[in-house]
Amino acid sequence: MSTNAQLATIFNEMAAVLELIGANPFRVNAHARVARVLKDLTVDVATLADEPKQLEAIEGIGKASAKKIAEFVATGAVAEHERLVGEVPGGLLALLEIPGLGPKTVKMLWDDGGVTDLASLKDAIARGALADLPRMGDKTIRNITESIAFAEQSGDRARLGIAMPLAESIVERLRAVPGAGRVQYTGSLRRGRETIGDIDILATAREPEKLAESFTTMPGVAKVLAAGRTKCSVRLEAGIQVDLRLVDEEAWGAALLYFSGSKEHNVALRERAGKRGARLNEYGLFPDDGDDAPPQQRGIAPIASRTEKEIYAALDLPWIPPELREDRGELTAQIPKLIELADIRADLHAHTVASDGKMTIDELAAAARDRGYHTVAVTDHSQASAVAGGLTVEDLLRHVDAVHEANERIDGITILAGSEVDILADGHLDYDDEVLARLDIVVASPHVALGQDPAKATRRLLTAIRHPLVHVIGHPTGRMVNRREGLHPDIEALVTAAAEHGTALEINANDMRLDLRDVHVRAAVEAGALISINTDAHTPGQLELMPYGVLTGRRGWLTADGCINAWPAKRLHAWLAENR
Numbered sequence: 035m036s037t038n039a040q041l042a043t044i045f046n047e048m049a050a051v052l053e054l055i056g057a058n059p060f061r062v063n064a065h066a067r068v069a070r071v072l073k074d075l076t077v078d079v080a081t082l083a084d085e086p087k088q089l090e091a092i093e094g095i096g097k098a099s100a101k102k103i104a105e106f107v108a109t110g111a112v113a114e115h116e117r118l119v120g121e122v123p124g125g126l127l128a129l130l131e132i133p134g135l136g137p138k139t140v141k142m143l144w145d146d147g148g149v150t151d152l153a154s155l156k157d158a159i160a161r162g163a164l165a166d167l168p169r170m171g172d173k174t175i176r177n178i179t180e181s182i183a184f185a186e187q188s189g190d191r192a193r194l195g196i197a198m199p200l201a202e203s204i205v206e207r208l209r210a211v212p213g214a215g216r217v218q219y220t221g222s223l224r225r226g227r228e229t230i231g232d233i234d235i236l237a238t239a240r241e242p243e244k245l246a247e248s249f250t251t252m253p254g255v256a257k258v259l260a261a262g263r264t265k266c267s268v269r270l271e272a273g274i275q276v277d278l279r280l281v282d283e284e285a286w287g288a289a290l291l292y293f294s295g296s297k298e299h300n301v302a303l304r305e306r307a308g309k310r311g312a313r314l315n316e317y318g319l320f321p322d323d324g325d326d327a328p329p330q331q332r333g334i335a336p337i338a339s340r341t342e343k344e345i346y347a348a349l350d351l352p353w354i355p356p357e358l359r360e361d362r363g364e365l366t367a368q369i370p371k372l373i374e375l376a377d378i379r380a381d382l383h384a385h386t387v388a389s390d391g392k393m394t395i396d397e398l399a400a401a402a403r404d405r406g407y408h409t410v411a412v413t414d415h416s417q418a419s420a421v422a423g424g425l426t427v428e429d430l431l432r433h434v435d436a437v438h439e440a441n442e443r444i445d446g447i448t449i450l451a452g453s454e455v456d457i458l459a460d461g462h463l464d465y466d467d468e469v470l471a472r473l474d475i476v477v478a479s480p481h482v483a484l485g486q487d488p489a490k491a492t493r494r495l496l497t498a499i500r501h502p503l504v505h506v507i508g509h510p511t512g513r514m515v516n517r518r519e520g521l522h523p524d525i526e527a528l529v530t531a532a533a534e535h536g537t538a539l540e541i542n543a544n545d546m547r548l549d550l551r552d553v554h555v556r557a558a559v560e561a562g563a564l565i566s567i568n569t570d571a572h573t574p575g576q577l578e579l580m581p582y583g584v585l586t587g588r589r590g591w592l593t594a595d596g597c598i599n600a601w602p603a604k605r606l607h608a609w610l611a612e613n614r
Contacts, residue, residue, distance in 0.1 A: 036488065036522040037080040038072045041106055044115045045069035045099075050127055051118040053137040054144070068099045070298070074362065076525035076557040078488060083107035093363075125151020133181045133232075133275065142168060156182065177259065180269075191229035192274050193515050194582050195545025198223060200272060201233045204252065208278075211248045213240035216286055220293040226357045226585030228515055228548045232275040236293055242280040249278045285317045285330075287341035292316035298361035299354075306349050306365065312337060319345050357588040362556070372588045373567075375581050377600040380409035383454065383477050383508055383540065383568035384577075388433050389414035389423040391572045395440045395449065401574040403447040408603040411450040412437045413477045416464035418456040425453070427469055434472060448603060450474040450610070454508055459483035459490075461497030463504070470503040475610055477540070477568075479508030484520050491521040492528070499531045505613055506566045507532070509542040509549040517546070525554050532563035536612070538598050541567045541590075543583025544576065555590020565590075565597045 049065035052058075071094040072079060082088045089100035102112045119127075122144070129140045129152060143149040146167050147158055157163075159179055164170045201219040208217045215238035223230050239245040246266045250258045259267035259275070266278045281289040292300060292315070300314075307314040313322045313329060318339030320329035330336075338344040343353045351365065355372055358364040385391030386398055393401065395412060402410035414433065415424040425433060430453060437451035452475035456464040463470065463478060470476050478498045486494065498504055510528065513520030532539050539558050542549050547570070550558065558565060567583040569576050587597060594600040598609065 036519075037078055037107065038075050039519075039522075041079060041103060042069045042073040044106065044112055045072065045102075047127060048112075048115050048118050050130055050137070051122055054122055054126065054141050055118075056141070064096070064099070067094045067298075071095060072103075074553045076529075076553055078522075078524055079103055080107045081524075123150035125153070128152060129155065132178075134177060135181065152182070180257065180259075191231050191516070192272075193545045194223070194226070194228050194230065194548070194585070195579065196272070197230035197233055197274060198582075200270065200274065200276075201235070204233070204235060204249075204276065207252055208235070208237060208245060208248060211239070211245050214245055215239055215283060218290060220290060221295060224294045224356045225296065225359055226552075226582075226589050228545070228551065228586070230274075232277060234293055235276065235278045236286075236289055237278060237280055238283045238286055239280060245280060246278065281316075283340075285336075285339050287343070287345055288314075288318040288336070288339045289316050291342045291345055294356050294359065296360050299359035299364070302361050302365055303349065306351075310349065312348075314345070314349075319348050355588060357585060358591065360589075370591060370593050373584060373592050373594045373597055373600060375584045377594040377597070378407075378567065378580055378584065379601070379603070380407050380411075380599045380606060381405075381568055381571065381577060381580070382409070382411040382450070382452075382475060382506060382566055382599060383413050383542070384410060384571040385414050385454070386412055388412075388429070388436075389419070389425060393572075393574060395437055396444065397574065398571070399440060399444050399447055399449050401571075401577050403444075405577060407447060409448045409450060409606060411452045411475045411477075413452040413454040413475065416453055416455045418458065418464045419454075419481055424456075424464075427465065430465070430469065431472065448607070452476060454479050455504075456481050457494060457498045457507075459486065459494065461494040463498065463501060467503060473503075475506070476504050476613075477506045477508040478504045479540075480510070480512045480521060484512040484518065486521060488522045488524060492523040495521070495523050495528055496531050499528060499537045500535055503613055504537055505610060506538045506540050506568075508540045508568070509547050509570070510539055510554075511549050511551075513549050513551075514546055515548060520549065525557050526561075529554075529558040529561035529563045532558065533561045536564070536609075538564040538566040541565060541583045541586050543567055543569045543579045543581075543586075545579060545582045548582060548586050550586070550590070552586050552589035555587055555592055559591050559593075559596060565592055567597055567599050 045065050046069040049062050052062045083104045086100050089095055089103055090097055106112050126144060129135050149155045149158055164175050201223055205217050205219055208214055217237040220236050221234035223233060237245055242263055249266050250261050250268055254270050255268045256271045257269040264280050269275050304314045311322050313320045317330040318336030320334050320336050338348040346353050352369055354364050381402055384398055386393050386395055399410060415422040417424045417426050434451040437449055441449040452473050454477045457478050457480045498507060511520040539550055567587055569579045571577045598606055
């Protein structure tokens, strides 16, 4: 685990403990914010530890937090973290991972019920000991029991590629209900996060009861958790919880904004509203008259509520795309026109039956042409990837001839002869330069030695980025979402070198990879490096994964001009030829 990831875990745990022991909310939020900043940071914080002012210059990291970071880099521990963790039972933090168990409930279970870990919670439930605790009715205890079983069964958060098709099918079903109005998935899914805890659906309807009934009785529901007029919750057989919230049409924009999040973005908007003498909640933006009671309950008319756009405008802001709503400077920056799926005109990383793909050259070309692409690249594996049917030099050269023959024969699309060439552990490429020069495109990717230390990983990838015959670095860290961390190179060094040498860095659109990840894309964009979004398709259906790569690009503030896949054919082909 990288230094940044270790420190993010430490600050998150300190925030959790502080909340459990009832500390000042400001301290809780400050520690949680540092954890989030560290998680998103693309430079290894260990390289800044000797310069406290550099640490303090990072937005969200104050003097006290900088000292803790420097302490960890020097000693491998943070004394305050060890002290705080020692103030609560060791198993208590794990309970916060169970859906529905927030800090207040866990604190009450600990203080009043003697619960110290998952085992003691299960035992207390089995003995009926929770029934005498405050707010612990039969339904609540039953829900906790089911949440424990759900957490143990489901484990990791669902990948974007699993959650989004489910959400889209639910939205389509609900929109077809007579009397249904607007229906939209919200939450982290709307923001395009790589993993999803649960699915949130927002809707309006003339007869909310009919929409709620359709939702709770739809195919695939394993358990109805709640069924009310304004909120319903179900657990799907797929193991994902889905919440439906029904709101009035007049409050649609405010509710969509609120439930889309992120929490941090919403807090920043509320603070901005407060400075302008207003209050923002899920019902609208209201004038603040100093009364603590909710304005909507007192008949106060909202300043804005029907659309997100009018709420942002009332706060002197442009409409901010959901993918950017992470409190990463979006309230003060110039918002660019982000790349869209319709901008994509080429897929430059795909496999055929020549290695481990399931498509022939002709089938790949036809599938790409059907999507409206002007170019597709055949990039089968190189010889080091024997398990993936990597091609020997002789097989590769015959394959190149076959691709060029298909390109001459098939109309309506340009088919490039390339290879996904392994970046070996020492940075050397799997084919020599004479062979690489025969290819129309070289996608160089790491597949082995993915546990290298950051310094070696950085040198390895820099060698490939600087190679004059490499066009694209494929899935640069080799990570697999929810499965392996992959490499932890110095991203700032990589994006700087990529910008200098004109090498594109890939967003692998397969939802199991999404590599580069969003914060890495943001670093690349800021450095002026080019991005290539590719599906790494092995089957025709995997060409449909492109939207996930585009979402990741949007989260990284990527524009169409910065993505080579969005360029016209003439510009793309000229760029590829420059390296030959």
